[in-house]
Amino acid sequence: MIWFTSDLHLGHTNAINLCQRPFETVEEMNRTLIRNYNSMVAKNDTVYILGDLSFRIPVEEANDLIRQLKGKKILLRGNHDKEYDPSLFEAIYDFYELKGYYKYPIALMHYPMLEWPKSRHGSMHLHxxxxxxxxxxxxxxxxxxLRYDVGVDANDYFPVSLNAICEFFGLER
Incomplete structure (x- = not known):
């Protein structure tokens, strides 16, 4: 299965207040986000992480948290991402077009775009x-x-599947 998520902000204490997240502590937020992620994603699933995995923590602490996440992870860098251990990811990009899972390429990027390749011809943009x-x-x-925010704040703190996104828009895969 193909999954998407973004903006976990692991380790970022102030994300709780800034984003009005329902957590008392950053430790609770980290535990819940990792548990929610792992409850959906299987070992052999592919997860496109559209940036901002962590913030304001040392890179080794971030790497330790990322190691707890299941699946084959592909990172699309966000504005807060560090130089994580590249062995934790299948690939790392700034922009990527996902092909072969939907009738058009799906534009993936941390940032939302007003227009993207084939945006006027049925292509989706996930950010x-x-x-x-x-x-x-x-x-x-x-x-x-056809633009969808895959961030945890927009998806009840869970990753979202490609199937769910296509169903949401009423699109056939």
């Missing part, structure tokens, strides 16, 4: 960065824009 609520994704759907 993070904004820490939106799910209402953002609902608004995009209502406006006929």
């Amino acid at each position: 993070g960065h904004q820490h939106n609520k799910f209402s953002y994704n609902e608004r995009m759907k209502q406006e006929g824009i």
Whole structure:
């Protein structure tokens, strides 16, 4: 299965207040985000992490937390990402077009784009960065824009599958 997530901000104490996350401590946030992720993702699943895995913690601490995440991880760098241990990922990109899983390439990037390759011809764009609520994704759907925030703040602190995103937009894979 193919999964997407973004903006976990592991280790970032202030993310709790800034994003109005329902956690008392950063340790609780880290535990919950890792548990939620691992409850959905299987060992052989592929997970596209669209940036900002951690913030304000030493890189070795970040690497230790990333090691706890299941699946074959592909990172699309965000503005807060460090030089993580590259062996923790299958690949690391700034922008990537995912092909072969939907009838058009899917544009993946940490940042939201107004336009992306084939955006006027049925291609989707998946992003993070904004820490939106799910209402953002609902608004995009209502406006006929195939742009989806895969960040944890917009998805009840869980990763989201490609199948769920296609179903959300009423698209056939």
